[in-house]
Amino acid sequence: MTLRVGVLVFPDVTQLDATGPCELFASLPDTEVCLVAKSREPVALDWGLAFHPHATYDDAPELDVLCVPGGYGVNALMEDAACLDFLRRRAESARFVTSVCTGALVLGAAGLLRGYRATTHWLSLEFLAAFGAVPSSDRVVVDRNRITGGGVTAGIDLALRVAAELVGETPAKKAQLYLEYAPAPPFECGSPASAPRTLVDAVRADARERLDARRVVVERAAARLRVS
Secondary structure, eight states: OOEEEEEEOOTTOOHHHHHHHHHHHHTSTTEEEEEEESSSSOEEOTTSOEEOOSEETTTOOOOSEEEEOOSTTHHHHTTOHHHHHHHHHHHTTOSEEEEETTHHHHHHHTTOSTTOEEOOOGGGGGGGGGGTOEEOOSSEEEETTEEEEOSTTHHHHHHHHHHHHHHOHHHHHHHHHHTTOOOOOSSSOSSTTTSOHHHHHHHHHHHHHHHHHHHHHHHHHHHHHHHO
């Protein structure tokens, strides 16, 4: 039976958040990847590329895996009633509800992480608690059928974990080998735990304005969720 993975795409989505998992899932046997958006119009990514969605919220097929990537566009999605309703409805039947990077904030705004351990990009990790989630700094967090990944590149790690659950470890390992996924970065500073404090502080300073704006949106979305 064909497995179907639905990846949400939206304006200003981070390209690698979406394409990393897409590449891995598409290499699995009997697996289809479906890009889902509000409409079938091309979706502009954060750096100028575009996705062409396969389906909309209204006509997407049944999904075994629901995956929400992150990016600058998540601020708007946290207050997009149509998107949040789609996620709530599809989460009821999906085997796994997943996110990459700040896509976890959208799951949180939909009420899908309340009482679950979860992770997201380290700069936004503090925001998860507002949605009733239990923040974790692990690169990939599995809590029942909720699987969340950290920032950007963690999407490939997340997809491998989900793949092992869907089709078993051997096909997942074959997919990893086919993609030659063997990270060997030139610098040991890929997380705040390994980076020098001065570098972490500099990145935080660079992102302060964006994080302040995101905090306002998170607070509104969390308040709306509590009322509902």
